[in-house]
Amino acid sequence: MNHKLELRNLSKTFSIEEGEMMALEDVSIEVKPAEFLCIIGPSGCGKTTLLRMVAGLDHPSSGGIILDGKEVKGPSPDRGMVFQEFSLFPWLTVLKNVEFGLEIKRVGDKARREIAERYIELVGLRGFENCYQYELSGGMKQRVAIARALVTEPSILLMDEPFGSVDAQTRNILQEELLRIWKRTKKTILFVTHSVDEAVYLSDRVAVMSARPGCLVKCLDIDIPRPRKRTSVEVNEFRGELLMLISLERSKVCISV
Amino acid sequence: MRLPAKEKWLWLVPLIAVLLLWEFIAGYVIRDPLTLPRFSTVIFSIYILRELVIPDILTSLLHFGIGLALAFAVALPLAIGMGWFRNVFKAIDPIIEILRPIPPLAWIPVAILWIGLTHSAAGFIIFIGAFFPILIDSYTGFRDVPKILLETGKVLGCIGNKKLIKYVAFPYALPSIATGTRVGMGVGWMCVVAAEMFGVGNYGLGFRLFQKFYFLHQMDYVIAYMLILGLVALCVDRVFRYFVEEKLLKWKKGIVK
Ligand SMILES: Nc1ncnc2c1ncn2[C@@H]1O[C@H](COP(=O)(O)OP(=O)(O)OP(=O)(O)O)[C@@H](O)[C@H]1O
Numbered sequence: 001m002n003h004k005l006e007l008r009n010l011s012k013t014f015s016i017e018e019g020e021m022m023a024l025e026d027v028s029i030e031v032k033p034a035e036f037l038c039i040i041g042p043s044g045c046g047k048t049t050l051l052r053m054v055a056g057l058d059h060p061s062s063g064g065i066i067l068d069g070k071e072v073k074g075p076s077p078d079r080g081m082v083f084q085e086f087s088l089f090p091w092l093t094v095l096k097n098v099e100f101g102l103e104i105k106r107v108g109d110k111a112r113r114e115i116a117e118r119y120i121e122l123v124g125l126r127g128f129e130n131c132y133q134y135e136l137s138g139g140m141k142q143r144v145a146i147a148r149a150l151v152t153e154p155s156i157l158l159m160d161e162p163f164g165s166v167d168a169q170t171r172n173i174l175q176e177e178l179l180r181i182w183k184r185t186k187k188t189i190l191f192v193t194h195s196v197d198e199a200v201y202l203s204d205r206v207a208v209m210s211a212r213p214g215c216l217v218k219c220l221d222i223d224i225p226r227p228r229k230r231t232s233v234e235v236n237e238f239r240g241e242l243l244m245l246i247s248l249e250r251s252k253v254c255i256s257v
Numbered sequence: 258m259r260l261p262a263k264e265k266w267l268w269l270v271p272l273i274a275v276l277l278l279w280e281f282i283a284g285y286v287i288r289d290p291l292t293l294p295r296f297s298t299v300i301f302s303i304y305i306l307r308e309l310v311i312p313d314i315l316t317s318l319l320h321f322g323i324g325l326a327l328a329f330a331v332a333l334p335l336a337i338g339m340g341w342f343r344n345v346f347k348a349i350d351p352i353i354e355i356l357r358p359i360p361p362l363a364w365i366p367v368a369i370l371w372i373g374l375t376h377s378a379a380g381f382i383i384f385i386g387a388f389f390p391i392l393i394d395s396y397t398g399f400r401d402v403p404k405i406l407l408e409t410g411k412v413l414g415c416i417g418n419k420k421l422i423k424y425v426a427f428p429y430a431l432p433s434i435a436t437g438t439r440v441g442m443g444v445g446w447m448c449v450v451a452a453e454m455f456g457v458g459n460y461g462l463g464f465r466l467f468q469k470f471y472f473l474h475q476m477d478y479v480i481a482y483m484l485i486l487g488l489v490a491l492c493v494d495r496v497f498r499y500f501v502e503e504k505l506l507k508w509k510k511g512i513v514k
């Protein structure tokens with residue numbers, strides 16, 4: 001079997017004032033190369049925690065993360081990350097933000113600029129190269145973050161509710177652009193969201209999580225041919241199924257509380 | 258900042274009013290040049306003293322430069338250490354907090370004893386004055402780098418303290434360093450008069466003001482030099498702001514305005 005990424009019995013406990021808090025319990029997922037996997041679940045179920053561990057920013061309490069056959073030990077530019085919050089370096093222009101990863105890798109000035117320009121073009125921000133963060137809208141900031149994450153050519157892209165803070169129309173446009181980028185660059189994408197619509201529209205497969213402690217409920221293959229229509233019958237069917245799964249989880253939580 | 262022409266010159270009105278009031282009160286109410294010389298007399302004194310003014314300003318700027326350069330050179334590395342490593346902070350902060358409340362003037366005997374009556378001794382007093390504001394604002398900057406920016410740096414390839422400090426913490430802290438330097442420059446300049454009072458040379462604004470004019474009860478000269486002290490500081494601050502805030506910290510505009 002040829003997996004791009006393997007999460008093996010991943011658990012994470014945080015020590016807090018009242019003792020220990022289990023954020024993730026025994027999550028196992030296998031991700032194929034070039035797969036678009038969405039992770040969906042209620043707020044606080046550990047989606048960010050999961051992604052941070054794959055990025056190498058947090059360490060699992062038990063279990064392991066295998067990427068390309070090697071265990072993940074710490075952060076590395078071969079895993080691109082787009083954070084849930086805005087994360088542009090405010091002292092850098094759009095161009096310099098996108099160039100950042102290349103500068104660290106000591107790519108020469110000219111090559112750096114060329115590559116960065118290409119990705120800026122890819123996310124549709126041509127003409128904004130010299131803007132600072134404060135001159136950009138929320139959606140534009142996330143586009144820059146995406147370009148910046150892509151520029152070092154990571155083989156896997158981790159996205160944590162990247163479109164959570166933009167309006168519905170912009171969100172639709174960004175989703176389409178992401179699919180276009182995904183098709184062109186053939187990245188493996190781990191995409192966290194709590195929007196059912198987003199998950200069904202984007203992904204090859206959706207992993208549904210439950211809260212407290214966060215664990216994997218079910219993986220659902222979304223085998224609708226692309227390009228998908230947001231209002232088609234199949235899309236609606238999947239949406240219904242996902243909503244049911246999630247509300248089922250929610251009612252379980254209510255009972256257990 | 259672009260203001261309409263009318264607003265641009267608004268500051269002139271109260272300034273001229275104050276000067277006219279001064280001229281009037283000195284000339285018609287007090288009528289004693291030993292208590293308060295007229296503004297026009299003071300301006301005329303500057304003209305009389307023109308041979309002295311330039312070397313005095315240059316000497317004072319020399320003392321100021323020595324003190325400030327030293328303060329910056331010592332404070333910045335210390336600030337990086339204290340802002341970045343908790344343990345360095347814990348180890349050094351008590352010493353800093355003991356030394357900080359000692360007024361710079363209290364160091365004058367020490368300076369004379371250690372360094373003698375030299376330009377460096379005056380520089381030392383100014384160093385004491387400028388050092389603490391630069392240090393404290395700077396380490397605050399290094400300490401408060403948002404976690405999200407550090408993590409972004411890490412996933413883009415900044416592995417290790419050195420790279421994180423160079424590419425993320427330092428640029429983030431620059432505005433704080435600039436603020437600290439500006440405040441430090443203000444305090445340092447205030448120390449110039451005191452530092453030169455004890456006669457480290459035969460020139461200097463503070464030296465002239467205290468050792469010559471005051472002893473000879475030349476009130477018009479004293480006030481002339483007070484004005485010069487103010488104006489030089491104003492110019493230094495303007496030059497600093499022009500280069501640092503307009504050029505270096507352009508990106509701050511959207512944040513502080
Ligand atoms: N550093 C930490 N220390 C202690 N607890 C933490 C820490 N980080 C996360 N948690 C806890 O772990 C749980 C999962 O958090 P996480 O951020 O992964 O949720 P999430 O699924 O991303 O939620 P959201 O959809 O709101 O972003 C939460 O209950 C949170 O309080």
Ligand SMILES: [Mg+2]
Nearest residue numbers: 047048084160
């Ligand atoms: Mg989250």
